[in-house]
Amino acid sequence: MSNIGKNVPRVDGWPKILGEPIYTGDMKLPGMLHGAIHRIAHAHARIRGVDVSGAKAAPGVRAVVTGRAFAEMPGVDPYFGMIFPDQPLLAIDKVRFIGEAVAAVAADTQEQAESAAALVRVDYDPLPVVDDVLAAARPGSPILHDIVRNGPLFPFIQASHHGPDSNICTHYRQRVGDVDRAFAEAERVFEDTFTSPPAQHAHLEPHAALARVDRGGHVTVWTSTQSPSSSRLWLAAMFGAPQNQIRVISPYLGGGYGGKIYLKMEPFAVLLAKVTRRPVRAVIRREEVFYVCSKHGAAVKLKTAVSPEGRISAQQFEIYYDCGAYAESGPRVAWKAASTANGPYKIPNCRIDSHLVYTNKTPAGAFRGFGVPQITFAQESHMDQVAEYLGRDPVDLRMEYALQEGDRYPTGEVLDCVSIKESLQGAADAFGWKGNAKASSPDSEGGLARGRGVGLAIKTTATPSGSEATVILNPDGSAEVFVSTVEMGQGCDTVLSQMTAENLGISVEQVRLVRPDTDATPFDMGTASSRSTYHMGNAIHRATAEIRGELFAAASELLEVPPDQLDLAGGKVFVQGFPDRGLSLPEVFLKAMSKPPAGYLIGRGAFQTQATLEDPETGHTDKLSVNWTSSAAFAEVEVDPETGAVRVTRLHLAGNVGRAINMRHCEQQLVGAATLNVGLTLFEHMDYRDGQLTNGSFLEYMMPTFDDVPGDFVPVVLEEAHPTGPFGAKGVGETGCIATTPAIINAIHDAVGVRVRDLPVTPEKVLRAIREAKEAEAPA
C-alpha cells in the first residue's frame, strides 16, 4: 500500500505554518457585535433580581439579556443538557457555581461588552455551598437541584436519577459473581480511597462562536466545536427552531481534548444575534475556560480481596464522579468509564457502583480519557499493592490476570483484538523492565531516589455512534471528501486523506477535505472518544467502495476483464497482477462513463455502531464498545526526598492501535496524551475552597512545560489489525493517557516507598507521605 502506514506529513501543516486558517475568534462579519458574559461571584445562591440598567446604559451596548428574559422568549427552552436538561443557559432563579453565566451583553467592541458585563448587579440570597464530592453525596447535604428535569434520551440513565432530595445525579451498577463471599473468605483486603481533582482542558484556543441570524430566522454559527452535527440539533432544540434552520460550521480548532463537545458559546452568540439582529461574535477570555467545562474530579473507594490461595478474588468499586453544578456529559462518563472499572483483568467477583454527584463547581464534561484515568489510577495502584503483598513482580502479576483474545469481559462481551498482554510486553521490552528499582538495583544517586513503575489500561470507544462520509472522484483523478470530523490538531485530516487516497488509488496530494459545515458535510456524532479513524474511516471505506464498484464496472468493458479482477493504484485501473494492462482515471472517465464529460463519481458511506445495556441491575451487555484499546506505560522517576519533588525521567508507553495509518501521528498522539497526563499526575488541579476556585487563571494553574517532559520518552505503537477497522485501524487519541498516571505513582512508591492516593502528586504530598512513613516506622 502506498498511502497507509506511511509518515505522510500533515495535510494541515503548511496552511497552519503559513498562518492561513482563520479560527472562529478571528472571524469578522460586517456589522458584527461582540458578546461578553456576566458571571456570578457566589457558588450557590437564590437570585432575587438582576439589575442590568447600568450595563444597558454603558457605551456601545446593544443588548443585555438575563436568564429570565431568555426564558420568556417564545419557543425557547432555557434549560439544556446533553442527557438531562438541567442547566439554564443563563441562571434564572438560582446560581450553582462561581462563574455561572447570569447575563449576556452585546456591544460594538469586545472591550465595551466586557466593561458593560461587569456593571450587571445581581441581588441574591446565599445558600450553603458543597464542593466536596463525598460530602455532596451524603444525605443532608445542601441540594443543588430541587427539580429533576428529564429529557427524552437515554432512558436507562434517566431512570437512575436519584431525584430532588439528593445530589446524586445518576448511579450505574455492575454485579459479577459473589463479591460478599469472596471478601468474607479473603486472607487480605486492601481498601483505599483514590481521589482525582477537577482539571482544565487548557486548549490554547478558548471557546468561541460567531452567529448570524437572517431575517427569516435562519441561523449560521461558526464555532470552535468538536461536534458540529450534534450542536446543530442541540441549538435547534434550545431555540425551538426546525433543524434545517441551523447551520453549524466548525473551522480548525486550537485544541479540544473533550472540552469543546456539546454547546459552549454557541447559544450565547445565537441569542445575542437574535436579540440585536446583528452578527455577534462571543469569544471568552483565556481564563474564562475555567468556568465553562472541566475534567470530572472523582473519589474512588476501592476494595480488593486476596484469597488464601494468593489470588485476587474480588473487587468492589464505589465511585463518585464530581460533575460540578450540571450533568453535561457526566452520566455517560459515569456509566461508560465505570463499566470497565476492572480494567484489563480477569477477576471473578466484582461489584461496581458509580455515582455522578452534583457539587457547587464548574460543570464537568468530556475530557481525554472520559473518566477512565480516575479509576485506572485506583485499580493500578492496588495491583502494585497486591504484587508487593504477594512478593510478585508487578508485570508478572498483571500478565497473569490480563484478559486475552476471546476472553469474556465481566459485562458479558467477548474481547476481540485487544492485545493487552502484547501492550504490556511491548512497553516492558522497550523500557527494559527488570523489576522494581529496589528489587533490581540500588538506584539512588546524588540524594535523589529513583524508582520505576508500570501501569496497564483498557478503554472502550463511543458506541453506539454514527459517522457518514461523501467522497467525490473527479475525472482528473482528484478527489473531495466531505466529512464532519473536526481537525483540532490530532491529525484526522491527514489520516482520512490517506485512507481515501489508498482506496481510490491516488496520492494524498490529490485528496482534498471539505471541512465540517452542516450545509456541506454529512452527519458525524462528534470528534471524540478516539472514534474518528475507526468510524469515519469505515464511512470513507464504504463511500470509496461505491466509487470503486462503478469505476471497475466501467473499466471492465474497456479492459475486457471482469470487474472483480481489477485493481486501482497509481491513478490507474489495471488488471490484478498486470499493472501495465490498465487505463488512467481520465481515460476511464472519458471512454466509459455514461455521464457527460463533466461528470464525476460520488460515493456515500454511512457507518453506525451499536451497543446495548441489557440489564441495568448487573451491567450485563452484549456489546459495550465496537472496539477496545489497551495501553501500558512504564515510568522512571527521580524523587527528591528533601523536597518531595518528582521528576519523570523515562516514560515508555505502548498502545495497540489496530493498524497505524500514519505511524508518526500515532507516536505523536501517544506522546501528547502521556505528556498531558504527566501534568495531571504531578501538577494540575482546579483548587476549590468553599466553592471558590483559587487558581482560575493560567498564571496560577500549573501545567507541564517542556522541562517536565521526560528526556527518554518512547512511544511504542503496537499493531494488530482489527477485523472491522479500516485497514485494521482503531483509535489512538486517548490511548496514551490512561496508564501514565499509575506508572508514575507506582514509580514514586518504588523510589521512596510511599503511595500517594490523592492527585496531583505535589511535592508537599510526597514530602508529607515520606514524613508520615518515617514517623510510622520510628519507635514510639
Next chain:
Amino acid sequence: MSNIGKNVPRVDGWPKILGEPIYTGDMKLPGMLHGAIHRIAHAHARIRGVDVSGAKAAPGVRAVVTGRAFAEMPGVDPYFGMIFPDQPLLAIDKVRFIGEAVAAVAADTQEQAESAAALVRVDYDPLPVVDDVLAAARPGSPILHDIVRNGPLFPFIQASHHGPDSNICTHYRQRVGDVDRAFAEAERVFEDTFTSPPAQHAHLEPHAALARVDRGGHVTVWTSTQSPSSSRLWLAAMFGAPQNQIRVISPYLGGGYGGKIYLKMEPFAVLLAKVTRRPVRAVIRREEVFYVCSKHGAAVKLKTAVSPEGRISAQQFEIYYDCGAYAESGPRVAWKAASTANGPYKIPNCRIDSHLVYTNKTPAGAFRGFGVPQITFAQESHMDQVAEYLGRDPVDLRMEYALQEGDRYPTGEVLDCVSIKESLQGAADAFGWKGNAKASSPDSEGGLARGRGVGLAIKTTATPSGSEATVILNPDGSAEVFVSTVEMGQGCDTVLSQMTAENLGISVEQVRLVRPDTDATPFDMGTASSRSTYHMGNAIHRATAEIRGELFAAASELLEVPPDQLDLAGGKVFVQGFPDRGLSLPEVFLKAMSKPPAGYLIGRGAFQTQATLEDPETGHTDKLSVNWTSSAAFAEVEVDPETGAVRVTRLHLAGNVGRAINMRHCEQQLVGAATLNVGLTLFEHMDYRDGQLTNGSFLEYMMPTFDDVPGDFVPVVLEEAHPTGPFGAKGVGETGCIATTPAIINAIHDAVGVRVRDLPVTPEKVLRAIREAKEAEAPA
C-alpha cells in the same frame, strides 16, 4: 397533492424584499483588490505590443497582466472555449472584436483599477474587418482564425469545422426526403432571407466574480454564474489545476437569460488573485456587458415549395448564425436549434444547412431560446405567406400540418406529449381568434391599422445533460435540499422546494435549499435550456424516493403494515386510505430508526438524459431531446401608417408545461419571456458599423418599458403530464419566447400588408415597407 400545482409564494421572495441576499458584486473580503479590464478599440488587428508601464505606475495598482504574460505562466492554457479553445482570455497576438480584453488590472479601489486600465497602450496593425455574417461566410472574406484549435469534446461538432481558410466555424446538416424533386415539381416557391441582429441579455446584474487563492493554490470563486459545477471544470482546465482545487459558489443572480453560462469574469478574478496573492473582485461596468456576450445574430435563407396540389412539399433552410469573434456555445446553438428548423410541422422533404460564422463582433453565447427564435421567425413568416397564397386561415393551415403525439420528427424520433395542436387551439381560444383582421372585420380606427397574427413553435431541451440532488430529512420533519441549480429570478428554489415537500409529505416551509457551492451541492450541468424543473426535479424525485423507502421500511414494523401500503403526507407516515392510522415523522425517527437520536435520513438522486446524433450527414438521431415543449402566440397590433410605429395591444400565448408545479410561476415565465421577445421584435439590436458597436450602452440600446407591455396580456398554461417528468412537469423558461416574434410580425402584415424580414421591426422599416408597397402598387 398539497404542494403541487399551488401558487406557493416565492421562497426567495421575502429575503429579496428585505435586501438580505448578498450578490457577488457586493461581497468583500479582507485585503480585497478590484479588477478592471483594458478593452481594445479596434475590431480586428494584429498586436505589435502592449505597453503597461503607465498602468503599472498608476496609484493603487498591484498588478497589470497582458495576454502574453498570462500565456507564459506555467501550467495555464491561455485559450478557452466551451467547444473549441479558440478564445484567449486576454488577446495575445490578435484582437478580433471591439471591446476584446487586452490587459487586466488589479488595484486597491475600483476607480483606481479602471483608471489604470485606461492607461494601457496597445500598438497594433489594423486588419480588414468583417461584421456581416453573410459576407464573413463567403470565400475571400477576411479570416478571423488562421489557426484551428481543437478540444477533446463533441467530436461531431469538431469534425465540422471548416478550417483556417474560412470563417465558417461549424456546419450542421439535415436531409429528409427528396428536396430537389419537390422544388422542381413545385407550383410556387417562396424564397426569402430573414435576419435577426445580435442582441444583449441585459441582465440587471452585470458579470461579477470574486476570487481568493490560498497559499496552497486552492481557489474559491464567488461568481454570478448559471453553471457553477461546469465552471469549476473549465477553470481547472484553464489554470492547470486539479478539479478539487477549484471551488465555485454561485449566490443569487440578478438575471441570466443564458448570458451567465460559461466563463465570464471568473478567470480574470482568479488570474489577478493568483498574481497579487490577494482576493480580487472583478465586476464590470453595466455597459461592458455588450463586450462580453450577446445573442446570435442570424440570416436564415428559407425556401418553401407549394405543390400543384396546394401542399407544402419541401423546405430548404440555409442558416448563418453570427457567433461573433469566438465560438463559445455557438456550435451547440447552430446544431440544436437548426435540428428543429422545420418547427412543429409535418413536411415531407427538407434540407437544412446551419453554419456558424465568425465575424468581428462580440462573441455570441446562449440566449433564452438558444437560436430557435431566429429560425422560427422565418418559418412562421412563410407559413403565413403560404396561407395567404392558398387563401387559408393561418391557424387552420398550421393545424393541418402540425405534428402530433406519436408522429416521427424529421430527425427520426417519435414525439411524445408535445401537444402542438393543443397549444395552438388553447391560445386561439383564449385570444378569440376569428381569422386575420382584414378577413374578419374592418378593424382600423383613429388612423391606426389593427392586425392579428399567430406564431407556433417547438423547442427541445439540453440533452444529454445531468443533474444530481442530495436531500436530508431531519428527525423533526424539516428537510434540506442540496442542489446546484441557480436561482436567477426564474423561481427554481420555490419549485424544487415544492417537489421536495410533496415527496416527503411536509410543507414547503419545512424545506430549505442549500444554494450552489461546489463544496456543498452536487453536480448540475447548468441552469439553462428550461431544464431544471425536469432534470433537477427528477433528481429530487430519486433522492426523496430513497428516503421514502427507508422511512416506510421503518414505519412498516411499527404500524404492522407492508411498506408499499404506506403513504406520507402532513408530516405523517400512515396507512393508505387510513390517515388516522399513522405516526408523525419524529415518532418514526425516535421509535424505529436504527440510527442514534441525532441521525437523519439522506437520499441521493442522479438523473442523466441521453441523446445521440447518429448520422452527421442526414442529422438522423434516435433521441434529440428528452422532452419537447410547444407554444403558440397570438398578437394584436396597432400600426401607425404615418410613422410606422407598432404597438402590441394584445398578446395571448399558450405553452405546454407538462404539469404546472406552480401555476403562477408558469404564467410569469410565459409573460416574462414574451415581454423579452416583444423587445427583441420591435426594438433591440446591437448595431454594428464596420465592427464598431454604435449603441453599446443602455442609454442607446432600446429595450421595452412597461409602456410597451401589451395591456391585454394573457398566458395560457396547458397541462399534459409528461410521462418521465417529475409530477409530469417539463420546463417553461423559454416557452414564451419563440412564438411571440412571428405572431407580431404576422399581425403587422395583417394590419398594413407589409412583411418585415429584418429584425427589429423599427418604425423606419415599417414605414419604408409601406411606402415601397404603395410604390409597387402605384401605376408605373
